[in-house]
Amino acid sequence: MDVLRDNGRFIDYFAVAGLKVVPLTAPSQGGPQGEQQDPNALTQFFFEPSKPSETDPLKTSFKADILNRYPLHNHDDAALPQHVWMFCFPNGIHLHTTRQPPTFFFFILTELDGSRFYGASLCYSEPLYKDTSSFNGCQFPPHMTPDPNTVYYAPTCLCLLSHHPYYSVHKQFLSYLYNITNTPTYNSVVPLERILSNFVETPLPPPGGLVHLMVGKTRVSTTRPARGAFPYVDPSISFEALFKCLGLDNTIKVFGLVLEERKILFTSMQYSLLTLAAEAISHLLYPFFWHHVFIPILPLSLADFLQAPTPFIVGMHAACYKSLHFHADAIAEVVTVDLDNGSIQSPFVPHLPSLERDELCKQLSQVMYPEVEYGFGILEGQHARRDDECRHAHPARVPRVLPVLLPQLSSVHVVPA
Numbered sequence: 001m002d003v004l005r006d007n008g009r010f011i012d013y014f015a016v017a018g019l020k021v022v023p024l025t026a027p028s029q030g031g032p033q034g035e036q037q038d039p040n041a042l043t044q045f046f047f048e049p050s051k052p053s054e055t056d057p058l059k060t061s062f063k064a065d066i067l068n069r070y071p072l073h074n075h076d077d078a079a080l081p082q083h084v085w086m087f088c089f090p091n092g093i094h095l096h097t098t099r100q101p102p103t104f105f106f107f108i109l110t111e112l113d114g115s116r117f118y119g120a121s122l123c124y125s126e127p128l129y130k131d132t133s134s135f136n137g138c139q140f141p142p143h144m145t146p147d148p149n150t151v152y153y154a155p156t157c158l159c160l161l162s163h164h165p166y167y168s169v170h171k172q173f174l175s176y177l178y179n180i181t182n183t184p185t186y187n188s189v190v191p192l193e194r195i196l197s198n199f200v201e202t203p204l205p206p207p208g209g210l211v212h213l214m215v216g217k218t219r220v221s222t223t224r225p226a227r228g229a230f231p232y233v234d235p236s237i238s239f240e241a242l243f244k245c246l247g248l249d250n251t252i253k254v255f256g257l258v259l260e261e262r263k264i265l266f267t268s269m270q271y272s273l274l275t276l277a278a279e280a281i282s283h284l285l286y287p288f289f290w291h292h293v294f295i296p297i298l299p300l301s302l303a304d305f306l307q308a309p310t311p312f313i314v315g316m317h318a319a320c321y322k323s324l325h326f327h328a329d330a331i332a333e334v335v336t337v338d339l340d341n342g343s344i345q346s347p348f349v350p351h352l353p354s355l356e357r358d359e360l361c362k363q364l365s366q367v368m369y370p371e372v373e374y375g376f377g378i379l380e381g382q383h384a385r386r387d388d389e390c391r392h393a394h395p396a397r398v399p400r401v402l403p404v405l406l407p408q409l410s411s412v413h414v415v416p417a
Contacts, residue, residue: 007163008203009203009204010162010164010166010213011162011170011201011202012075012080012161013071013160014158014196015069015159016069016157016158016159017089017157017159018065018067018154018156019062019063019064019065019138019154020064020085022048045139047139047140049144050062050063052141057140057152058094058095058096061093061094062092062093062095063093064085064088064092064093066085067156070197071200078111081111081117084119084159085157086301087107087297088121088123088157088159089123089157090271090299090316091299091300091319092300095153096153097153098153099127099153100125102122102178103122104120104123105121105271105272106118106236106279106296107275108275108294109161110294110295117163118166118167119159119161121158121160121174122159122171122177122178123155123156124156124158124182125154125156127152127153128152128154158178160173164204166222166232167236168222168234168235168236172218172220173213173215177192177195177196180192199213205224207224207225207226207227208225208226208227210222210223211223230286231286237276238276238280239284241276241277241280243368246339246342246344248361250343252350252357252360253350254335255285256350256352257335257346257348258281258285259352260350261292261311262333262335262346263306263308263311264281264314264337265314265321265336265337266296266316266337266339267321267336268315268317268338268340269318269319273339274296274315274317274339275296277296277315277337290313292310292312293305294314295312296314297315297316297317298315298316300320303320306326306330307331332347335347
């Protein structure tokens with residue numbers, strides 16, 4: 001099954017996500033509780049917190065929602081996922097008293113038919129209170145006590161969704177869009193709506209063709225692989241980063257565990273690193289394809305997925321994962337890969353054939369560290385030491401090594417745990 005849906009669109013949707021607001025009609029005055037509300041009462045809109053009992057706006061998270069989108073209608077073959085806001089703010093919306101720097105990361109949504117939405121999101125801060133009472137007609141809930149002398153900042157997310165993983169182009173366009181909408185000195189003679197529609201409505205080229213786009217005054221070109229060719233790997237997906245985070249031996253261990261269809265959980269304090277690692281390890285499987293659950297950034301509200309009985313590859317912010325309180329038996333079979341510390345906690349040992357594993361390590365070592373002489377059958381301890389000593393890799397050559405050896409590794413016999 002092809003993960004890419006050929007719908008002829010380069011981009012499916014553009015969306016803006018931010019604070020969710022809920023209406024609350026003021027009750028009539030002076031009557032007993034339960035009396036019919038005054039029909040002339042004004043409807044007020046409030047930001048919806050995740051914890052209604054919390055009174056301090058800085059100590060709780062707020063719910064998010066889709067504030068705007070383009071196009072306004074759903075495509076017949078692929079509707080805009082209504083829960084996309086969860087992936088724009090995986091840990092909910094948190095307020096700050098200072099403006100936060102813009103952040104960018106990718107995420108992936110898997111649909112029921114197995115096809116994937118590839119998302120790119122750029123989050124930036126906006127002042128919540130432009131005066132001491134409301135922001136665009138919205139207020140804090142009545143039970144909250146915000147400081148009237150404090151300016152609160154809330155994140156807003158610009159998001160692109162596509163069935164094709166052209167992450168670099170998506171990032172370049174969102175950065176351009178952010179500049180023209182948030183930099184007072186930035187002038188554009190073209191209306192924002194036209195810029196958006198021209199980009200989103202760019203047609204997808206046929207297999208083997210080129211697509212040309214204008215991002216501001218910059219001409220951007222990218223290719224679409226021909227049918228049967230090596231799958232497209234966006235330049236943003238760095239195999240070098242995966243090997244640098246985990247080292248050669250640990251990367252091979254994760255690779256073996258994925259081949260055995262284990263439950264893999266990546267953790268990191270950086271959202272961008274989660275998608276990079278999950279995408280890199282899935283590309284290394286070629287010519288195989290991961291058909292199970294694949295959620296490189298798992299929102300905190302969907303943490304119960306970690307207790308699923310089926311194999312998965314998911315990623316989660318390290319702080320969110322540490323805040324969970326699962327029973328040990330519920331996640332006993334989960335392999336935890338800490339990208340920040342380069343460590344693995346696994347109840348399993350991958351059963352890769354020793355001869356093929358040694359040859360794989362040898363070839364990968366020659367690709368990654370050509371300045372180091374490697375002999376055949378080097379011990380794991382020597383690999384680990386050289387991983388620390390040699391940090392320069394050649395990621396473009398890494399994917400070409402594994403497909404040569406995978407036909408031999410495909411005969412791996414998985415011993416039940």
